[in-house]
Amino acid sequence: DPVLCYVVSVGIQFENNCEVGVFSKLTNAYCLVAIGGSENFYSTFESELADVIPVVKTSIGGTRIIGRLCVGNKNGLLLPHTTTDQELQHLRNCIPDQVVVQRIDERLSALGNCISCNDHVALTHPDLDKATEELIADVLGVEVFRQTIAGNILVGSYCAFSNRGGLVHPHTSIEDLDELSTLLQVPLVAGTVNRGSEVIAAGMTVNDWTAFCGSDTTATELSVIESVFKLREGQPTAIVDDMRKSLIDSYV
């Protein structure tokens, strides 16, 4: 059952940081959570996901910004060259065997900022190494497109998409939205998270049945997210429906 996850009263925060997508990486097959921060952060993921997919605590290159450094889907997980041997082994041990975990030698080492993907398609930084592009296609089993989003080259930062829908930088033009939507074959919406932040992928993380958003995310933003990722549970209220109509202007 699709469910939208956000705990407004406690808030999903990592040490007063609403950037959920910086400290975690969520796919349909596994979830990575950064070490450190309060147990609340980890337990929020665990309580929602642990029955279905493994939730793995880790660091990458000794840092907590794991969501920005790695990229993955149900087929694979790509890690930057800064990943230590212990971290690599730990991840291989904890992640399901069918997921290929690979450390790659790409100069643009913040893979999570440079690459965005679901289980079928990936968007990458226009300047990514050709070898990396091939690895992405191989390991993640996706078709790769070099793209920008609203003029930004860090495509991994400015969009988040699952196999059901996607949210992109608020200033993405209608033409770009249409083009991206065609490439990705999912409906897309331009919007924000965490009260107006454009760095979508930093403020939230999503897979096909759950999304986690930072505690600053407004009701309006949540409503948009629920809609485009098709996470709504139960009957929407009339008010929310009206809000939704006025907000969603591009639905392919």
Place this chain on the structure above:
Amino acid sequence: MPAGRKRPAPSPFAGFSPFARSLLFSPASGFSRLPLTNAAKPHQDTAGMPPPPPKRAKQAEPSSDMEEEEEERPSSDADEELSGSDGDGDSDSSPECSSSDDDDASQEMETVQADFAFFDPKPADFHGVRLLLKTYLDSKPWDLTGFVDLVLEQTTVGTVVKMAEDEDEDGEANGGDKSDDDGDLFGLITVLNLGRYGENRCIKDLKEYLLAVCGDKDTKEKLKSLLEDKASTVGLLVCRRFVNFPYEMVPKMYDSLFDEVSWATEDEPTQELQDSFRFKQYLLLVRILERKTPPKQKAKNNKDEDEPVIYPKLEDEIFRELSSWSFTFPIRAEQSAQQELKNYKEMGLVMCVKADVIPKFRKKLEALVSE
């Protein structure tokens, strides 16, 4: 300033292809900032809200030369944040972006002409103010968002320091990127009445936190009295800014604050509100660095290592001298990895300063800056 506090500028763009560099520096892309570990973020594009008419004219700052560093960060959370400041070259007064320099070889720090100005806080400042306040109470989760909202709502007393851009100016072809929000916010000063806002969750969290970190029993009694029975006469003085904020502006920030406080006692619409600014004492929560171990030898070349305490904000030393009481407590969050500071431990410092020593404080601060 203590020597060695500035981080050396990393080699700019050494690893980037000409293509990436051209993208980053092209005016159309809206980028004008050197990236931090591939995590470059252009300045925010938000619809600028019309500023509310200021209660009284803010002091505009004369232009000051600012040594532009590639990283302007208040804390070690730099890697985790994607925000950056901008200089989009739209108006005459905005800084020239350092795009014209030779990236390949240059390791020097650029001097950038920058105009700063003081503004009333407004809702669009949310992200910038939140960034400055993120480490206010260590890493313990609290209602930070509520606290930021509180600061932004109190427009009559409180100042944010930003680039002096004309906020009415039309955006350029790059999608109307008129930014006056988090990318640009360099400093914040405000004072919040602990009684007036006592019911707000953030203030409750804050009071709880201060009582929890206070070790000494007697001081705790004094603190408790301040936070409870005396709360309506206590102002929480919050001053946060980036580490390399030009120090010449700091006395002006405090001047602007204390002036606004005194104006508020006349200008606020109700007697109750006017009284809420008649503070008898100020409570401050700041960070200092304490030397970890006593020096092994007296003679050292580096003056810093002799110092038992380093005050990142110089005025905090003055406040501490003039305070009625104060206490320190250890900070649990990740400590800065700076080499020069490896012998120092970050501590929190809470001080109670009587309102009637403020004129003395202002004089001493002025003297400090003019030397």
